[in-house]
Amino acid sequence: MKAKDIFNRLLNHEELTREETKQILVGITRDEFSTEEITALLTAIQMRGITVDELLGFREGILATGVPVPLDCDRYIDVVGTGGDRKNTFNISTTACFVIAGAGYKVAKHGNYAATSVSGASNVIKEHGVVFTDDIDKLNRSLNEAGIVYLHAQLFAKAMKFVGPIRKALPFPTFFNLLGPIINPSKPQCQLLGTANLDQMRLYNSVYQKIGIDYGIVNSIDGYDEISLTSDFKVTTNQYEKVFKPADLGFELAKPEELVAGATEEEAAGIFDAVLENRALAAQKNIVLANAGFGIQVMEKGRKPIEECIDMARESLESGKAYATFRKFVELNS
Template identity: 45%
Template sequence: MKQILNQLFEQQLLTHAEAREAMLRIGQGEANAAEMAAFMSVYRMRPISVPELAGFREALLSLSRNPGLGTHDTVDIVGTGGDGKDTLNISTLACFVVAGAGYKVTKHGNIGVSSVCGSSDVLAQLGVEFGVGNDVLQRQLERAGICFLHAPAFHPAMRHAGPVRRELGVRTFFNILGPLVNPARPNFQVAGTFSLELLRLYHYLLQQTTMRYTVVHALDGYDELSLTAAAKLANQAGERVVAASDLGLTATRPEELAGGRTPQESAQLFVAVLEGHATRAQRDVVTANAALAINCLEPTFTFADSLAAARESLDSGRARRALQELVAAI
């Protein structure tokens, strides 16, 4: 570890292999607290490179618990967080809409860090259990079309870095790794980022994989397709900027996407959306993000086709039933 730190202090970039080795040492408890703090601090002072991010990602995936689902033909919709917007749980809601549309979803998430209520917080309020075995996850995926992978239950290696991250009290590169290390290793993904720089980093990394993906960043700072401003989308075909009107939708106002002030309020809002009591803005933003995922799964679909499938899932009640089946399949 000291050799790697010396390279970093001399302002050298790590290769993919060196980054992987460094993260393996951290994840296996072979680095002490001072070494981990120094390592994390380097990446507060300079951007992470694509090979470094790829090496960190590979190491964490190799150390993760395998959910044993028997398929990688699933999709995840996930944001980095860190946008400070405190919206309703858009990406998690969109996952249930996609499941209701007949696709398999392996949602990877955690408690809120930069927001009042992360995906784990809201789903815990709704009765989803996290400490379940692989057999339950398989049953949930089969019956509900969705299972939830609570990050701490699947990344035991992160426990070594956790205390140092808390003591540092600043954002580290671990915050941007979460969306990239889904232990189910889905073949399809929509990833939202809090900055354009991070969108491009994700894009360059995911281009090197066999995944079909879309990375999204709203130009007013949201880590999802918020419809509050134009958004940058990046996928295998390249990058483009879209406005709500380009997608056949009406622009929304930030206050229309506000989330709950507590996990309990967030859960009530979550259920209200699934039960058909959403406002126009809430319905549009949830189905638009679900449509991005359906487009990854169905590349021959137009966005309008995918949006229609998402709306039908929500309006028919199938998205709501996906949540009910997820909770019941224990």
């Protein structure tokens, strides 16, 4: 498609098809659009709002132009947040991934460096000496022997470098911020996603239904993109949609300050270690257990009640299995 045709349609408030946005993304990676045209495209779509099919098309374009990751496993999960809640929480999703793996489930965690907080998934993983790789044999060995593999986004989503400088220059977020959670290059069959608001939850609910995977989407009513236990939280899955109170699951209400990552990457890594070693604050531990429990329920296709899934997460953590899984992961990936 020519840039002029695209802009005429967007200015007329027309929607683009899934195939059209895929081809636009491919065209961007082939330098078929100028910096000014890409800037105008991002701005126009942001002002109008992106549709489900448009988002899926851009996702397919990123996956098609990136590095695929064929894993030797039929079923595994990714746990991720959209980010952007500006709460500077510790690495809750990443910690939950090791608890899920310690409970015997396979995990393919996709992540990147922090954008709006002190420590993103890649920050805390690298802080422990892990060397990121796109070597498929090494990735599969990690999944097979440790039960978990880490996929550093910058090694796989090659298209992102074409829009990175433009996104940084713009004074507002673009739809590319919405793509991060759905471009895991291994294409997991299961995902637990945290969203910062209910509008995002509705968008991703439609996205996951069209992708056709088992999913859980969570949002804390007070604006966290994970189950924070600082308020009621909503969960939407393939099987149900429900608002929970922390007390419904036997958890006490957490205080926002108990979730903060700290001021440095080292402080964030210290909290991550404390949780996995079962010596963290009760609130920090409970938050990880809640998120890991809902992740396990997704893996179980909703067949196990959430209370049982949280108990499985608790056993993984308190028995030392989660920490042993992490140590094995570091050993294999350093």
